[in-house]
Amino acid sequence: MALIDTTEEQDFSLTFATNLLGVMFYGAIFFVTGYSQRLVRALTAVIGCGAVLTFLFVAEFVLFSPFLGAGAAGVVAALIILWSVPVEGHIISRAIQQHWFVGIAIAVAAFILQLGFQSVLSAQS
Numbered sequence: 001m002a003l004i005d006t007t008e009e010q011d012f013s014l015t016f017a018t019n020l021l022g023v024m025f026y027g028a029i030f031f032v033t034g035y036s037q038r039l040v041r042a043l044t045a046v047i048g049c050g051a052v053l054t055f056l057f058v059a060e061f062v063l064f065s066p067f068l069g070a071g072a073a074g075v076v077a078a079l080i081i082l083w084s085v086p087v088e089g090h091i092i093s094r095a096i097q098q099h100w101f102v103g104i105a106i107a108v109a110a111f112i113l114q115l116g117f118q119s120v121l122s123a124q125s
Contacts, residue, residue, distance in 0.1 A: 018118045023047070025110045026092065033096045042095035046088050053084045085111050 023043060030039045057080045064073040085107045093103025 014121055018114045021117050022110050022114050025113055029106055035096050038095045042091055045091045049087050056080050
């Protein structure tokens with residue numbers, strides 16, 4: 001992510017706290033639904049897929065920015081990051097044995113929670 005953030009100082013502790021909040025939210029979902037025994041496997045899949053999608057995000061942005069410009073490459077990169085929501089939703093839905101839309105709703109709620117958390121803490125800095 002340090003390759004992308006050239007305009008302002010990246011706060012890695014805020015990014016870490018935001019990701020930790022998402023993991024805790026998913027953990028709470030597993031405990032509430034009674035599938036806590038699947039927590040480690042599901043979170044490993046969510047974190048692993050998130051790492052792959054983040055790598056694709058960075059690679060796309062760095063490689064396509066010189067050709068498409070930062071604006072167009074940023075849009076494509078944002079679409080890659082947004083793709084993580086249905087991916088995480090699918091993983092969560094399979095782990096708690098619910099319909100895919102339930103998993104998507106949980107992933108959207110986690111995304112909004114993380115976005116709000118990061119916005120509030122970024123404004124305070």
